Amino acid sequence: MGTYNMDLCNCIEPPWPADELLMKYQYISDFFIALAYFSIPLELIYFVKKSAVFPYRWVLVQFGAFIVLCGATHLINLWTFTMHTRTVAVVMTTAKILTAVVSCATALMLVHIIPDLLSVKTRELFLKNKAAELDREMGLIRTQEETGRHVRMLTHEIRSTLDRHTILKTTLVELGRTLGLEECALWMPTRTGLELHLSYTLRHQNPVGFTVPIQLPVINQVFNTSRAVKISPNSPVARLRPAGKYMPGEVVAVRVPLLHLSNFQIHDWPELSTKRYALMVLMLPSDSARQWHVHELELVEVVADQVAVALSHAAILEESMRARDLLMEQNVALDLARREAETAVRARNDFLAVMNHEMRTPMHAIIALSSLLQETELTPEQRLMVETILKSSNILATLINDVLDLSRLEDGSLQLEIGTFSLHSLFREALNLIKPVASVKKLYVTLSLSPDLPEYAVGDEKRLMQVVLNVVGNAVKFTKEGGISISAFVAKAESLRDPRAPDFFPIPSDNHFYLRVEVKDTGSGVNPQDTPKLFMKFVQSQPLAAKNSSGSGLGLAICKRFVNLMEGQIRIESEGLGRGSTAIFIVKLGIPGRSTESELSFIHKGPGIQAKPNFSGLKVVVVDENSVGRMVTRGLLVHLGCDVLAVASGDECIRVVTHEHKVVFLDVTLPGTESFEVAVRIHEKFAKRPDRPIIVALTGNTDRTTKENCLRVGMAGVILKPVSLDKMRSVLSDLLEHGYLVESQ
C-alpha cells in the first residue's frame, strides 16, 4: 500500500488502466479491514478490562496501537483512491510511518513474547497435570486416613470388651460396616482340630453348623500366609449365601491366629508354629462390581491380628477369673473347715473339762466302793458280780484318764503342777489303790522305801501318782501269779549315768534329787525286742494276749510323757516272755525348803541345759578369813566370769571396795558380830550413792539368828556354804535381776 509518488497520490500506478470494479472491491475491502482493525483492539480492551489477570497489557497496548495504526492507514487509504490534497497525503504518510514503527517494534517484541506465551501454556499444562496428581494423592491419603480411622475404631470396639463372643461379633459387625460387606463369617477350628466350624456370621443370627475339613487346599493357602488372600466365591468356605442369580462379589479370606496361654513364654515371642487358626471370610456385595482394594486388604489383615490379641486377652482373663473363682471357693471351704475344726477343738476341750471331773469322781467312787464291797460277806454269785464290776470300772477309769491326759499332753498344753507333797504317803496311797485289784488276782504287793528317801518332795504329786499307778497297774495286769514289788530310793550320782540310757544326762545339784522307782513283777514278761514299743501310743505288744490284757495302749505313753516332763527317764526291762519284767523310772524332784521355786523349771526345758547368764566383767568382792574358803569362792565367781577381788578381812574390804563393785560376798562364819559390822560400815561408806554394792552373806550356819542378823544389817540375802556352781549362778542372776535374793536360805 505504500507508494513512492508523494506528490500526487499514494497509489501505485497500476500497469494497466484502473478498473472500476477492482477499485470498488479494494475500496470495500479496505473499509472492512479498517473496521476490523478498529474493532479488534476495542474488543481486546473491553475483554482485558473485564479480566484482570492478563499479564501482557503492555503487549496488548502495543498490538492495539499497531492494529489501530494499520486500520488508520487503510482508512486513510480510502481517500487516496481519488485525488487528494497534500494534507491527506501528509496524514497518510505520518500514519504509515507510525504504523511502520509500531509494527516493527511489535514484530521485535513478538520475538520475545511468543516463547513466553508458549511456555505459559506449557506451564499451565504442567500445573494442570500436577493438580491432577495431587488430587489423586489426596484421594489416596484420605482413604488411608479413613482406613486408619476405621482400624482404630474397629480395634477400639474389639478391644473394649473382654468377652470372647462380643469380640468376634463386634469384629464382624464393624468390618461389615466399614467395608460395606455383604457377608462376613468366622470359621473356628473344632476341638479335634480337624475341621472348621462356622461359628459366627454377620447376617445370619444362628448359623447352622456348617463344618468343613481343615485340610482343604484353599484353607491351607490362607493359613500359610499372614496376608489376606482372595479366594473363589465358590470355595466351600465362601458359600454362605444361598446361590442366587446374582454375580457374587469378590471374597477375601484371612487367618486369625488363636493364641494360647502356653504360647507366651517369658523370654520369647509367642511361637506361631504350633498354631491354631480361625478363618475369617469377607464377601463384597454381589453385583456391585467392587474390587478389593489394597488398603482394604491391609485393613482386614490388621483387624485379624487385633482380633487375635483381643481373643488371647479374653482367654487369659477367663483363665484368671476361673482361677480366682476356684481360689475363692477353696478359701471358703478352708475357712469353713477351719471354723469346724475350731468348733471341734472347743467342743473337745469343753468335753474334756466336763469329763475331767465329772467322770473321774463317780469312777473312783465305783472302784472304791466295789473293792470295799468285796471285803464283805458275799455269795459266790455276788462276788463274781462285784469282781466284774471292779474289773470293768478299772478299765474304764484307766481309759478315761489316759485319753484325757494324752490329749492334753499332745497339745503341749500340759504343765506340771508343782507343789510340796509327801513321798511316803504317795506310795502308800498308790499301794492302797492297787491292793484291791491285786488281791482279786491273789497277787502280793510289796513296797520298800529307802531310808534316805526324803519325807517330802517338790513336784507334781498328781502326775507322779499317775505314773506310779500306771506302772504298777500294768505290772498287776500282766501278772497272773506271784506278785509285784515296788522299791523307791534316791538315785546316786553313779547310778544316774546309766549306759542303758545314753541320752539321759542328769545334773545333780543340791536342790533336787532323782527319785528312782523300780516295779518288779513276776508276770508274763515282754520280749526284749518289744520293750521300746511299749511306750508308743496305741501299740499293744500282745495282740494275742488273754482277755484281761485290754487297754487302750495309752497308759505307758502317757507315763513316758509325764516322766519326760519331770526331766526323767522310764524304761521296762525284761528277760523275755514268761520271765517277768521290771519297770524302772527316774524323775527329778525338788527338795523342799532348799530351793527357790523359780529354779524348778519343769516346763519343757531340756535336761540340764540352762542358759548361761552373762556375768562377764561383773566386779565383786569376796571377804573370807579362811584362805581355802576364800580361794574356792573366788574360783567359783571367776569361773562364772566375774572380776573378783578377794580379801581376807573386813577392814581390808572396807578399804578396797569401790562403787564399781556390784556385789560383796561376806563370809560370816566367824562367831561374833564382826562380819555384821563390816556390812554396816560398807553401807555407811556408800550411804549417799544409789549404786552401792549388794552385800550377801555366806555362812555355814543355818540357824535363824544368823539369818535375821544378816537381814537386819541390810544384807540382801544369806547363802549356805558350801556353794555349788549352779547355786552361785542363780544367786547372781537373782541379785542382778531383783537386787536381793528371792529366797534366802
Place this chain on the structure above:
Amino acid sequence: MDVVKQLQRQFIDFSTSLYREGFVDDQFAQLQKLQDESNPDFVVEVVSLFFDDSEKLVKNLAVALEQQVVDYKQVDANVHQLKGSSSSIGAKRVKDVCVAFRSFCEAENHEGCLRCLHQVSHENSLLKNKLQTLFRLEQQILAAGGTVPVLE
C-alpha cells in the same frame, strides 16, 4: 589309745571309790567344775592350800590342847576354821570329824578333843594320799594324750 583308756578307767574307778567311801562329796565335784582353760590347775591349787592350811591348824590344835589350861574357845575357833576349809573343798570325812570335834569342844571334853584331833590328822593324811594319787592319775592321762573324764 589303749593306755589312755585304761588310765581313764582307773581314774573313774578311783574317783568313784573316793565318793563312795566318803572321802569327798559333791563339793569336790563342784570344784572340779570350776577348772577350765583359764584356770587349769584350780583344783590342785585349792587342795594344796587346804593341806597347808589344815596342817597348820592341826599343829595349832595340838599346841593348844597340850596346854595346861586349854583355851577351848581358841580350839573351837581353829576347828571351826578347819571345818570351813574342809567343807569348802568337800573333804567330807574331815568335815564330819570336825563336827564331832566341835561338840567335844563345847562340852570341853579333853579326851574327846584329843581323839578327834588324832582322827582329823589321820583323815587329813589319808585324804592327802588319795588326792595325790588322783592327781597323779590325771597327769598320766594328760601325758598320754588323753582327756580327764568328768564325773557326773
